[in-house]
Amino acid sequence: MHIRPFLAQALRSVTSGDRTYHLWMGSLTAIMLLGGYAYIVQAEHGLIVTGMNNHVSWGLYISNMAFLVGVAAAAVILVLPAYILHDVDFSRAVLIAEGVAVSALVMCLGFVMANSPGYPWKWWRLTPVIGLLNWPDSMLAWDVIMLNGYLVLNLAIPLYILYSHYTGHEPSKKKYVPLIYVSVVWAVSIHLVTAFLFAGLPARPFWNSALLGPRFLASAFTAGPAFMILLLGFIRSHSKYDIPDVAIQKLATATTVAAQANLVMLLSEVIYEFYQPTHHSMSARYLFFGLGEHNALVPWIRTGILLNIGATFTLMIHPLRHNMRVLMAACAVLFFGIWVEKGIGLVIPGFIPSPLGEIVEYTPTWVELCVTAGIWAMGLFVLTILVRVALPIELGEARSPFLEQPPAPRATRPRAAPRQYDNVRRARSR
Amino acid sequence: MSADPVPDLPPGVDDGTLLQKPVDRREALGLLMAGLAAGAAAASACTPLNASTPEQRELKLLEWQEFTQKHYRRMTEAERAETIQRLERLAKIRHNEDATIATTDAQPGVLFGYAFNVSKCKGYRRCVEACINENNLDRHQDTQYIRIFEMENGVVNLDEADPTYQHEVPLEGHFYLGTQCFQCANPPCVPVCPVGATWQEPDGIVVIDYNWCVGCRACMAACPYWARRFNWSAPDVPPEEVNPNQHYLGNRDRKKGCVEKCTFCIHRTREGRLPACAEACPTGARVFGNLLDPDSEIRWVLAHKTVFRLKEELGTEPRFWYFSD
Known part of the structure; x- marks a missing residue:
C-alpha cells in the first residue's frame, strides 16, 4: 500500500531541484x-x-567496461564493514556506494551492448532455455551472469532498506543480511571473472598472466573508493546528509593501501616484461616505449603512471591525506590515472602486435567517443537519480503518508571536531 | 500461443509451409523475447511493420524468421530444410542470387589435415585470390582468410616478416609461409564463445553459425593465429561474382556483425573436392587430405617429411603442418 506514494515521492525527488541541478541533468x-x-x-x-x-x-x-566493473566491485569496501562488521561510521555512506555500483553496472552493460554491432536484441540468445548460454566454458558467459546478478543484488538491498525506512519499519536483518554475504563474495568475483576473460587467453601474452586478477582487484579498490570519496565529499558539502569525517578517512586509508598494492604489482609486471625481454614482451614494449614509429599509447601510459605514483605518495603523507582538499584532488587524479592504466593501457596493447606480429594501431573515431561519452552520461544520470531518491528518505524528510505517527527525523550525526592536521599545517605555515 | 505477429500471406509467397510452421514452447518464448526487444527499437528491420509492397512484406517476414531461428545444431532435419529454403529465398530477394545452400554433414572416417610446403611457395597469392572468389569474401573491406608472410632466408620469425608485400615475387633470398585457420584439434576460440555459436565438427573443421553469432569477438581475441575475421560492415560481393555453390557453415551470405573464418572450403571438401586454395596453387605447395586415410598424400608428407607447426607450445594442436623439400 506504500508503493504508490513511494514512487510518487521518488519522482518528486528527482524532478525537483534548483537551477544547477536541472542544468546538470539537462547536460547529461x-x-x-x-x-x-x-x-x-x-x-x-x-x-x-x-x-x-x-x-x-x-x-x-x-x-571502459573492464574499468567500470572495478568501480562497481569496489562497493564491497563499504558494504563489508557497514553490514557485516557493523562499522557504524559507514552506515550512511554504504547506500551511496551501492548506488555507485548500480550506475557503474549500467555503464558496463551499456558498453557490452555497444561493443556488439547494432543489434542489442540479439542478446536474447544468451538467455538460458530459449537461447544457449555457453556456461561454464565461456568466461564471457560467466561475466554476463556476474554483472546481471550483481546489478540485481545492488538494486534489491538498498531498495529494501530505503523502502523499509520510508514505511517506518526497521529493515529485517533476516531478510537482507544473507543477501549482503552473497554480494560481498559476488563483488570480488565479478572483477576476477572480468580479469579471467583476458587472463585466460594464451593467444595474448600481455594478458595471459596470473597477476592480472589480483591487479584488477587492486586497481579497482583504488579507483572505486577514490570516486566514492569525491562523491561523498560533494554530497556532504551540498546537502544535510552528513557523512562523518572518520568514514571518509577510513575510505582514504583503504584507497591508499590499494593504490600502493597496485604500484607494487605494476613494478613486478615491469620487471617481468623488461628484465630479460622475450618475444612475449612485445605488447609491453609497444605500450611503454613504442615499436618503431608506432607509439600512440606511450604518452598516455607514462602520464597515467606518473599521476598514479604522484597521487599515491601524496596520500601516504598523513597531513596531506587528512586535508580534505588535497584528498579530493588526489582521488580525482587517481581515478583518472587508473582509468588510463587499466582502460587504455590494458585492453588495447593486448592486440598490438597481432598474434602473427603485425602492428596496426588503434585510434577511436568520433562515433566511439560519442557513444562512450553517452554511456558515461547515462551512468552519472542514473547515479544522480539514485542519490536524489535516497537522501530525503534517509534524512527522514520523506515518509509514507499512510504512517499514523511519522517517526522523528533521524538525528544527524554531529561533525567531528576540527581536524587537527589542518591546525598543525596552519600553525606551520604561519 | 504464437507470439509471432504474422501478417496475412502476401501474394508472391508460393510456399505456405513457412507460415504454418508449428511453434514450440522454446520458440514461442524466443519470439516473445525477441519481440519485446525488437519492439523497443522503433523502425527495426525485424518487425513486419511498415512494409508496403508484397515483396517488402515477405522480406520483413523472412528476416523476422531468420532473426528468431534456432541454433543450427538444435535444428531438426525439417527445420534445417526450412531454414535453407528461407536463406535461399533471402539471397534471391536481397542480392538476386540463385544460391544453393548445402547442409552436408561431416563424412564418417574423415578428418581433414593440411600441409604447406615452405620451399615450394613463391608468394604468388593465387590461393588468396581463389579463396576470396570461392568463399564470397567481402570485397569492400578486402577480407582475406589467407595471409602469406615473406621472410628472409635464415629467419623464421613472423614479427620480422612482411605480410603486405607489393612487389614482384619471388624475391631473391626470401621464402614464403602461408597462414589461415588451422582447424586446431584443441581450438582456443571455441570455449570462449558466450552463446556457443562456434564449434568443431567431427571432421575437424571449426565452424560458425553466422546467424547465432552475437558479434562479441571473444573468439578473435582468443585465436593465437589471427584466423578470424569480423564483418565490420555489411559484406559486399558483386552479384556476378557470387559463388552460388554454398554451405550453411561455409561461404553463404553473411551479415554485418558476425565473425567468419576459413572452413577448409567445407562446401567443396565435404563433396570430396580440394579446397580452392589447394586447387589454385600453381607451385604445388599445398597438400590437403584425409588424415584417417593411410594412402592419402597428407599422410605421406607427415610420414616422410620433417614437419613443424606454429606455436606448438600453446597446445592448440593445429591440423596444419609446414614442411620443406
Whole structure:
C-alpha cells in the first residue's frame, strides 16, 4: 500500500531541484542524446565507423567496461564493514556506494551492448532455455551472469532498506543480511571473472598472466573508493546528509593501501616484461616505449603512471591525506590515472602486435567517443537519480503518508571536531 | 500461443509451409523475447511493420524468421530444410542470387589435415585470390582468410616478416609461409564463445553459425593465429561474382556483425573436392587430405617429411603442418 506514494515521492525527488541541478541533468541528457545518435550511426553502418579492425578487435568500449566493473566491485569496501562488521561510521555512506555500483553496472552493460554491432536484441540468445548460454566454458558467459546478478543484488538491498525506512519499519536483518554475504563474495568475483576473460587467453601474452586478477582487484579498490570519496565529499558539502569525517578517512586509508598494492604489482609486471625481454614482451614494449614509429599509447601510459605514483605518495603523507582538499584532488587524479592504466593501457596493447606480429594501431573515431561519452552520461544520470531518491528518505524528510505517527527525523550525526592536521599545517605555515 | 505477429500471406509467397510452421514452447518464448526487444527499437528491420509492397512484406517476414531461428545444431532435419529454403529465398530477394545452400554433414572416417610446403611457395597469392572468389569474401573491406608472410632466408620469425608485400615475387633470398585457420584439434576460440555459436565438427573443421553469432569477438581475441575475421560492415560481393555453390557453415551470405573464418572450403571438401586454395596453387605447395586415410598424400608428407607447426607450445594442436623439400 506504500508503493504508490513511494514512487510518487521518488519522482518528486528527482524532478525537483534548483537551477544547477536541472542544468546538470539537462547536460547529461544532451550528451546521452548525442551518444544515442552515434549509436544509431553505428547500428546502421556497422562497427566499420569505429576505429576497431580485424587486428584491434576490441577498443574503447571493452576498455571502459573492464574499468567500470572495478568501480562497481569496489562497493564491497563499504558494504563489508557497514553490514557485516557493523562499522557504524559507514552506515550512511554504504547506500551511496551501492548506488555507485548500480550506475557503474549500467555503464558496463551499456558498453557490452555497444561493443556488439547494432543489434542489442540479439542478446536474447544468451538467455538460458530459449537461447544457449555457453556456461561454464565461456568466461564471457560467466561475466554476463556476474554483472546481471550483481546489478540485481545492488538494486534489491538498498531498495529494501530505503523502502523499509520510508514505511517506518526497521529493515529485517533476516531478510537482507544473507543477501549482503552473497554480494560481498559476488563483488570480488565479478572483477576476477572480468580479469579471467583476458587472463585466460594464451593467444595474448600481455594478458595471459596470473597477476592480472589480483591487479584488477587492486586497481579497482583504488579507483572505486577514490570516486566514492569525491562523491561523498560533494554530497556532504551540498546537502544535510552528513557523512562523518572518520568514514571518509577510513575510505582514504583503504584507497591508499590499494593504490600502493597496485604500484607494487605494476613494478613486478615491469620487471617481468623488461628484465630479460622475450618475444612475449612485445605488447609491453609497444605500450611503454613504442615499436618503431608506432607509439600512440606511450604518452598516455607514462602520464597515467606518473599521476598514479604522484597521487599515491601524496596520500601516504598523513597531513596531506587528512586535508580534505588535497584528498579530493588526489582521488580525482587517481581515478583518472587508473582509468588510463587499466582502460587504455590494458585492453588495447593486448592486440598490438597481432598474434602473427603485425602492428596496426588503434585510434577511436568520433562515433566511439560519442557513444562512450553517452554511456558515461547515462551512468552519472542514473547515479544522480539514485542519490536524489535516497537522501530525503534517509534524512527522514520523506515518509509514507499512510504512517499514523511519522517517526522523528533521524538525528544527524554531529561533525567531528576540527581536524587537527589542518591546525598543525596552519600553525606551520604561519 | 504464437507470439509471432504474422501478417496475412502476401501474394508472391508460393510456399505456405513457412507460415504454418508449428511453434514450440522454446520458440514461442524466443519470439516473445525477441519481440519485446525488437519492439523497443522503433523502425527495426525485424518487425513486419511498415512494409508496403508484397515483396517488402515477405522480406520483413523472412528476416523476422531468420532473426528468431534456432541454433543450427538444435535444428531438426525439417527445420534445417526450412531454414535453407528461407536463406535461399533471402539471397534471391536481397542480392538476386540463385544460391544453393548445402547442409552436408561431416563424412564418417574423415578428418581433414593440411600441409604447406615452405620451399615450394613463391608468394604468388593465387590461393588468396581463389579463396576470396570461392568463399564470397567481402570485397569492400578486402577480407582475406589467407595471409602469406615473406621472410628472409635464415629467419623464421613472423614479427620480422612482411605480410603486405607489393612487389614482384619471388624475391631473391626470401621464402614464403602461408597462414589461415588451422582447424586446431584443441581450438582456443571455441570455449570462449558466450552463446556457443562456434564449434568443431567431427571432421575437424571449426565452424560458425553466422546467424547465432552475437558479434562479441571473444573468439578473435582468443585465436593465437589471427584466423578470424569480423564483418565490420555489411559484406559486399558483386552479384556476378557470387559463388552460388554454398554451405550453411561455409561461404553463404553473411551479415554485418558476425565473425567468419576459413572452413577448409567445407562446401567443396565435404563433396570430396580440394579446397580452392589447394586447387589454385600453381607451385604445388599445398597438400590437403584425409588424415584417417593411410594412402592419402597428407599422410605421406607427415610420414616422410620433417614437419613443424606454429606455436606448438600453446597446445592448440593445429591440423596444419609446414614442411620443406
